[in-house]
Amino acid sequence: MHSAFCIHNATVIAGYARMDRSAVLVEDNAIADIFSERRFAQKTFPPEVELIDAQGAYLTPGFIDTHIHGIGGYGTEDLSADSILEMSRILPAWGVTSFTPTIYPMPEEDMIMAIRAVVSAMGREPGAEIVGVHLEGPFISPAQLGVQRVEFVRPVDLGLMQRLWDASEGNIVSMTVAPELKGMRELALFCIRLGIVLQAGHTDASYENMIEGMQAGIRHSTHMFNAMSRLHHRNPNAVGAVLIQPDLSCEIIADGLHVHPDLIRLLFRDKPEGNIVLVTDSLKPTKxxxxxxxxxxxxEVYLANNLFYRASDGVIAGSSLTMVEGVRNLISFGVPLESAVKMASANPARIFGLHARGMISPGYRADIVLADSEFDVQMTIIGGEIKYSCAAGGTTGGAAAGA
Structure with missing residues (x-):
């Protein structure tokens, strides 16, 4: 088993630039160097360095899904570390190298069990690495529930927040909140001190509420255009605030169904591209x-036209998207490939403070996706090890040098 390898003859989409016919050298699970194919041909590598010919395929940073409830029949609502580990095992096939399991509003004891399940799985991942917990509530608006269950939505409660934080052992990375709720400023200041990224979502906020939330540190937003107060010409509301304020970053579900492709093009045109984050918001039965x-x-839900619908009333329940499908969709909507990859990697890494992730750059973790000309995942490498290989017929566990 080799401890170093070099993938060459690749189109490197590094997260900051595109480099055609280039090579990436990995040593000790990190990116050691990037150089041209011409330089590769001139170099002499020691025998312990495995050479892998990409045959012109794309080499991108690993994708980081910061809003995902489940996949493959496993989800955070199972309250089980085993389910979280299964999510980790499945995700590399879709180009995901890091993720934040997202927890719905539930009874307090269930939320605590769900948080503890995620924490228990951390450090034992067979595939994609868990970087922390995303709480989607419970301090959200009953007027913008989506399919969140109203009986589990709560007014702001700092005592409950403390108990959730304690259960996480310091591993809550982000939290979706409604900025207009009474007591939200105190909650925001409490969370900011703990390093929690606050996201405006499931919110009926006015424009003024959103600006006040930004002042308190709420500077990211959950599934843009969905479950938030709509743009109005006399009150821009939550949607308008995200469009107007360049420093307010946002998630986007790029399935072409949650948000019309033309609106995604509008968002890309008007928003700094570094402040748009691709997410799946995928549900437990995805794939x-x-x-x-x-x-x-x-x-109970059913799948129709790539969306999940609640069986009881036909309301859209959520997404069946994967990250690589989202990247492909963004490209088909007219977003440049390099920008689409950034939205799936470099942007979430920066917004969520994930050190040395999201780019192919010397000193960064060797979290890499190899994708063909159709942007189908051929190989996913996490921390220098193959976690998925199309050629191997699925998930593997060896060093990348074994390819």
Whole structure:
């Protein structure tokens, strides 16, 4: 087993630039160097360095999904570390190298169990690495629930927040909140001191509420255009605030269904591209066998036209998107490939403070995706090890040099 390898003859989409016919050298699980194919041909490598010919394929940073409830029949609502580990195992096939399992509003004891399940799985991942917990609530607006369950939505409660934080052992990375709620400023200041990224979402906020939230440190937003107060010419509301304020970053679900492709083009035109983050918001039955009963957030759902709908009333329940599909969709909507990759890697890494991730740059973790001309994942490398290989027929566990 080699401890170093070099992938050459690749189109490197590094997260800051595109480099055609280039090579990436990995040593000790980190990016050691990037150089041209011409320099590669002139170099002499010691025998312990495995050479891998990319044959012109794309080499990108690993994708970071910062809003995901589940995949493959496993989800955070299972309250099980085993389910979180299965999510980790499945995700590299879709180019994901890091993720934040996202927890719905639930009874307090269940939220604590869900948080503890994620924390228990951290450090034991067979595939994509867990970088922390995303809480989607419970301090959200009953007027903008989406399919969140109203009985588990709560007014701001600092005592509850402290208990959730304690259960996480300091591993809550982000939290979706409604800026207009009473007591939100105190909650925001409490969370900012702990390093939690606050996201405006499931919110009925006015424009003024959003500006006040930004002042308190709420500077990211959850699934832009969805479950938030709509743009109005006399009150821009939450949607308008995200469009108007360049420093307010946002998630986007790029399935072409949650948000019309033309609106995604508008967002890309008007928003600094560094402040747009691709997410899946995928549900537990995403990529699950279609002949298996499907449930999300403990409610039966069905899949139609790539969306999940709640069986009881036909309301859209969520996404069946994967990150690589989202990147492909962004490209098809007219977003440049380099920008689409940044939205899936460099942007979330910067916004969530994930050190040495999200770019192919010397000193960064060797979290890498090899994708073909159609942007189908061929190989996913996490921390210098292959975690998925199309050629190997699925998930593997060896060093990348074994390719």
């Amino acid at each position: 699950q066998a279609s002949d298996t009963p499907m449930f999300a957030n403990d409610e």
